[in-house]
Amino acid sequence: MRKELLIRKRRQLNLFLLIVASSVITYYALIGVWPFIYNIYLTFRKTDIITEDKFIGLSNYRFLINDPIFWKSLWHNIYYLMIMVPIGAFTSLIIAALISKTKGIAKKLYTAMFFTPVVTSMVAVSLVWTLLYFPKVGLFAVVLSKLFNINQNNLTFLHNPSIALLCIIIMDIWRDTGLRTVIFLAGIDEIPDQLYEAARIDGTSAISQFFRLTVPLLRPQIIFIVAIYSINAIRVFVQIYMMTGNPPGGPANSTKVLALQMYQEAFYSLRFGYAATISLVMFIMLFGLVILEIKSFQEKWEY
Amino acid sequence: MKRFKKALLVVLVFAFASTCFLFGAGQGTFAAKKVTLDWWFQDWSGGNAWMRDYIVKFEKKYPGIHLNYIPIPFEELNVKMIPSIAQGNEPPIMFGYDEWVAARDVSKLFLPQSPDPYTVDEWKKAVYAPTLKNVTGPDGNIYGYPFVTGANAFGFIYHKDLFREAGVDAEAIKSWDDLKKAAKKLTVYNPDGSIKRSGVLFSYTEAANTFLDMICMQEARDKLLNPGKAEWNFNIPEAKRAMETLKSFVDEKIYDPRSGDSAITFPNKIGAMLLQGPWGVGATMTSFPELNVGFLGMPPYPDKSTKLQLGSVVSYGTFFLSRRLTDSKKDAAMTFIKELVNNPAEFFDIPFYHKPPYWVGVINSKAYIAELKKRPENKMTEYAKTALIATEKGLPAVHPLDTKISEPDLIRNILFPQMQKVFLGKESIDKMLSYLTKYLTSREKELAR
Numbered sequence: 056m057r058k059e060l061l062i063r064k065r066r067q068l069n070l071f072l073l074i075v076a077s078s079v080i081t082y083y084a085l086i087g088v089w090p091f092i093y094n095i096y097l098t099f100r101k102t103d104i105i106t107e108d109k110f111i112g113l114s115n116y117r118f119l120i121n122d123p124i125f126w127k128s129l130w131h132n133i134y135y136l137m138i139m140v141p142i143g144a145f146t147s148l149i150i151a152a153l154i155s156k157t158k159g160i161a162k163k164l165y166t167a168m169f170f171t172p173v174v175t176s177m178v179a180v181s182l183v184w185t186l187l188y189f190p191k192v193g194l195f196a197v198v199l200s201k202l203f204n205i206n207q208n209n210l211t212f213l214h215n216p217s218i219a220l221l222c223i224i225i226m227d228i229w230r231d232t233g234l235r236t237v238i239f240l241a242g243i244d245e246i247p248d249q250l251y252e253a254a255r256i257d258g259t260s261a262i263s264q265f266f267r268l269t270v271p272l273l274r275p276q277i278i279f280i281v282a283i284y285s286i287n288a289i290r291v292f293v294q295i296y297m298m299t300g301n302p303p304g305g306p307a308n309s310t311k312v313l314a315l316q317m318y319q320e321a322f323y324s325l326r327f328g329y330a331a332t333i334s335l336v337m338f339i340m341l342f343g344l345v346i347l348e349i350k351s352f353q354e355k356w357e358y
Numbered sequence: 359m360k361r362f363k364k365a366l367l368v369v370l371v372f373a374f375a376s377t378c379f380l381f382g383a384g385q386g387t388f389a390a391k392k393v394t395l396d397w398w399f400q401d402w403s404g405g406n407a408w409m410r411d412y413i414v415k416f417e418k419k420y421p422g423i424h425l426n427y428i429p430i431p432f433e434e435l436n437v438k439m440i441p442s443i444a445q446g447n448e449p450p451i452m453f454g455y456d457e458w459v460a461a462r463d464v465s466k467l468f469l470p471q472s473p474d475p476y477t478v479d480e481w482k483k484a485v486y487a488p489t490l491k492n493v494t495g496p497d498g499n500i501y502g503y504p505f506v507t508g509a510n511a512f513g514f515i516y517h518k519d520l521f522r523e524a525g526v527d528a529e530a531i532k533s534w535d536d537l538k539k540a541a542k543k544l545t546v547y548n549p550d551g552s553i554k555r556s557g558v559l560f561s562y563t564e565a566a567n568t569f570l571d572m573i574c575m576q577e578a579r580d581k582l583l584n585p586g587k588a589e590w591n592f593n594i595p596e597a598k599r600a601m602e603t604l605k606s607f608v609d610e611k612i613y614d615p616r617s618g619d620s621a622i623t624f625p626n627k628i629g630a631m632l633l634q635g636p637w638g639v640g641a642t643m644t645s646f647p648e649l650n651v652g653f654l655g656m657p658p659y660p661d662k663s664t665k666l667q668l669g670s671v672v673s674y675g676t677f678f679l680s681r682r683l684t685d686s687k688k689d690a691a692m693t694f695i696k697e698l699v700n701n702p703a704e705f706f707d708i709p710f711y712h713k714p715p716y717w718v719g720v721i722n723s724k725a726y727i728a729e730l731k732k733r734p735e736n737k738m739t740e741y742a743k744t745a746l747i748a749t750e751k752g753l754p755a756v757h758p759l760d761t762k763i764s765e766p767d768l769i770r771n772i773l774f775p776q777m778q779k780v781f782l783g784k785e786s787i788d789k790m791l792s793y794l795t796k797y798l799t800s801r802e803k804e805l806a807r
Contacts, residue, residue: 101807105444106463111807118804123797190618192628208552211616216782300619301562302770307778322437323766325462 091338097331104327115332125333127308128316131220132340135312136288138221143228144280147235148273152265154236155243166240170233177230181297184226188212188298213298216309223294223310235280242276243269275352282348289340290314313337393690394424396449398439400675401429404644404716408709415704416697423690425451436766443467443680450680450691455508455673456492457765461805464502465495469679469688472500475696484699485722486753489674503695504674505705507720508637512752513655514558515624515638516631520544521652524630528654534603537657541612544630553614558607559629560781561620561638563765565604566773568633568656570670570759572600575659579670585760588806590798592791601780601787603659608781615781625649636718636748639741643714653718653744655751670759671769674722702726710742720749762805763798772798 098115102108119125154165172180187194189212196210212222246269254264270277292314296303304311304319313333321330399409406429413425428449430438436458442448452468459467472478481490481500493502514537521528526540541557548554560568573582578596583589607613617623624632625646632638636653643651677698679691698705702723709716718741721727730738730746738746761768776794779785785793 101804103440103462105440106466114804114807118800121800123793189622190616206550206552208548208550208554211618214616214618216778216784301621302774305562305775305778306615307782307784308775318437319771322441323771324764325440 094331094334094338097328098335100328102327103325111328115329118329119332119336124308124311124316125313125336128311128313129336131310131312132289132291134220135224135291136285139224139227139288140281140284142224143231143235143284144277146228147232147280148239148270148277150232151236151239151243152269155240166233166237169236172230173233175230177293178297180226180230181294185213185298185300188222190214214306216307219299219306220310223298226298227291227294231284235284238276238280239273242273246272278348278351282344282351285344286341286348289337289344292318391686392422392424393686394426395451395687395690395694396426396428397451397453398428398430398435398449399453400435401431402641402644404640404709405429407644407712408716411708411712412705416694419697420690420693423693425694440467446682448680448682450683450687451694452678452680454502454676454678455765456489456502456504456676457671457673460492460764461762463496464493465497465499467678467681468501469681469683469691470495470497470499470501471503471679471692471695475692476500476699484724486724488753488756488758489722491758492674493676493678502676502678503698504676504722505698506637506675506717506722507635507749507752507756508673508675512635512720512748513633513653514631515634515636515642515651515653517627518650518652520627520630528652531654531657533657534659538607538610538612541607541631542610545612547611551611553611553617555627556614556617556623556629557612557631559617559620559624559632560604560607560613560615561624561632561634562774563769564633564635565777566769567671569600569604569773569777571656572603572659573597574670574757574759576600579757579759583759583761583802588762588799588802590795590802592794592798597791598787600659601777601791604777605780605787613781615778636720636744639744640709640715640717640719644716647714653748655747670757671761671765672756672758673765699723699725703729707742710739710745715739715741718744718748720752721745722753761802763801767801768798772801 099110099112100108101111101114150169154162154169157165190196191208191210193210193212195212196207199205199210200207213219250268250272251264254268259267291312295310295312295315296318299305299310304315313336317330317333317337320326320333397409399405406427409427413427416425417423435454439448439452439454439458472481476484478494478498478500485504489504489507490500493500493504495501516528518528521544524544526543528540531537531540537558543557544555545553545557546555570582573579573594573596576596576599578594581591581594582597584591608615613629617628620629620632620634623629625642631654639651639653642649677695679688679695683691702721702725706721706723706726710718727746727749730742733742763772773794776785776790780787780790
């Protein structure tokens with residue numbers, strides 16, 4: 056009798072688990088798996104999703120390989136990643152190390168100060184920075200010309216194709232410094248004080264402590280930040296769309312990235328098939344980065 | 359029993375309230391039946407004021423129809439319209455530019471506006487024929503009312519006070535040489551010789567349009583695009599000459615391509631004039647009422663003897679209707695279109711007779727233009743006159759290129775970024791022209807497949 060009751064209860068539990076799991080699986084299939092499969096299907100089609108839809112084989116892939124704008128956009132994403140990730144991680148690490156030396160209210164104040172931009176909308180931040188970067192008469196142009204005796208008329212920032220993307224990267228580094236700093240601060244707090252104590256007794260300088268002790272022991276945080284921000288660099292869109300204006304990705308396509316090209320191909324040009332092909336390339340890149348991230352986290356860390 | 363009665367009363371009250379809520383008692387069942395039509399329009403200050411003023415007039419005339427005006431920024435409206443139709447959640451009335459649906463089967467997108475409320479012949483009598491090209495379906499029916507001409511390169515808007523200060527007479531500008539001389543006079547330099555205020559500014563859509571127009575004005579239209587073979591050819595002397603003319607404004611230090619977004623720099627007088635359609639007059643003066651802006655027509659190129667051919671890529675501001683409309687909503691939407699066509703002055707007079715004008719541009723309504731021509735001089739405003747001139751000179755000169763590439767793609771995504779490269783000294787004109795030939799041909803062939 057007791058056994059039967061147990062079996063019945065287990066069956067009920069299994070049924071419950073099945074219902075719970077199936078709802079999650081269905082949800083994931085609908086918003087994750089199905090769009091992905093549909094996206095691959097679209098790459099073989101010429102479609103504007105309403106008036107035209109026909110099979111064109113590998114034409115979208117052929118066009119992609121020969122599309123100079125695609126390669127330029129891809130390069131811009133890689134450039135973004137190469138500049139933003141190491142500089143962003145390094146500056147945040149330095150700031151975190153400096154904040155960790157403070158105590159009490161000062162520590163909280165500094166952390167909050169650096170964290171404020173993180174909670175501000177990217178759209179708002181982008182609009183403000185666009186004005187700061189305004190050519191010749193913007194705040195940055197005026198201040199930099201006074202500080203470094205540069206001709207104000209040459210300071211055109213977002214309107215100079217050689218540095219426009221760099222200007223956006225600088226804004227992006229500034230905006231997320233707080234988040235990276237908080238992650239590093241949490242890591243620094245976990246490092247046992249005895250290690251610093253021992254280093255001090257051995258006569259190690261503060262700089263040496265930072266490079267030989269703090270940095271190696273923050274490896275998990277560094278890997279996490281590098282992985283997450285590399286993914287962000289591949290997906291970057293909002294700041295470029297907002298800051299480069301008429302038409303987005305300018306001047307002269309110097310800030311065009313894959314997500315922006317995908318958006319423009321899909322919604323300006325209604326080439327949903329080609330946009331799907333670009334998004335598949337982005338997926339492959341992001342997938343590679345996620346695999347790297349998972350592999351890095353599989354390693355065990357001990358102090 | 360008492361409890362039961364109380365419960366019954368509560369249930370009855372709840373049921374009554376639910377019925378009222380579901381069937382919209384406030385607006386429909388008990389009040390006079392009113393049809394509400396959501397209406398998407400481009401969000402710009404002049405347009406908003408104009409349409410809202412018109413709604414007041416319209417609703418007074420048709421109290422049974424409520425127009426729910428929803429302004430949407432240009433970029434969002436552009437990317438929202440077709441996907442919303444695909445999803446089935448488009449509003450009954452949509453404003454858009456005909457170029458967004460160029461070379462597409464409009465019969466699958468919108469409600470036909472012929473034979474009801476007007477036959478195709480009646481439409482051709484009501485509006486200038488070239489404007490109907492992109493809104494005509496494969497079945498020959500009309501699927502939109504193209505009431506105005508949008509982005510175009512018919513001329514330059516300019517600051518009247520800056521012209522006065524520099525002693526430049528806008529009406530004396532008759533050729534590109536005159537234009538360059540005037541622009542040079544209007545340019546202000548820093549002590550180091552760099553440009554402080556450009557004599558002329560190029561906005562992105564219009565600069566690319568002008569480039570194509572200049573090629574066509576040299577009667578090289580057939581050399582530029584062969585629609586039968588889906589081939590573009592910019593490797594022609596006419597294209598080189600057109601680009602050299604535009605580049606000369608940079609080389610001769612009249613236009614600084616790094617001076618910033620013209621939507622900000624022109625109203626802030628970082629440029630004396632701006633290559634833009636007459637619509638820019640109303641747009642600037644509505645957003646910046648303190649400014650006094652005029653419009654001068656684009657001079658013929660390369661000289662006066664050349665046949666004027668404008669509008670290689672032209673967008674007509676169009677009212678489309680949802681193909682899902684039925685019954686009373688369909689009737690109401692058709693009434694809206696009929697009212698615009700039958701009584702054009704009630705609609706088009708609004709922007710020209712407002713101080714400052716909401717909008718100044720090319721009108722596609724033949725009836726309104728005929729009415730303006732008959733109007734006594736003392737009843738015409740400066741802006742109504744400008745619109746009349748721009749329409750009469752501009753519309754007959756419109757001869758769009760027979761390309762399958764849409765305006766946002768051709769002008770914004772492809773042409774202007776390449777022109778910027780030349781302006782900024784990042785690429786030679788020859789290299790740019792070769793690139794455009796190759797890239798646009800590949801795109802045209804892809805679309806023709």
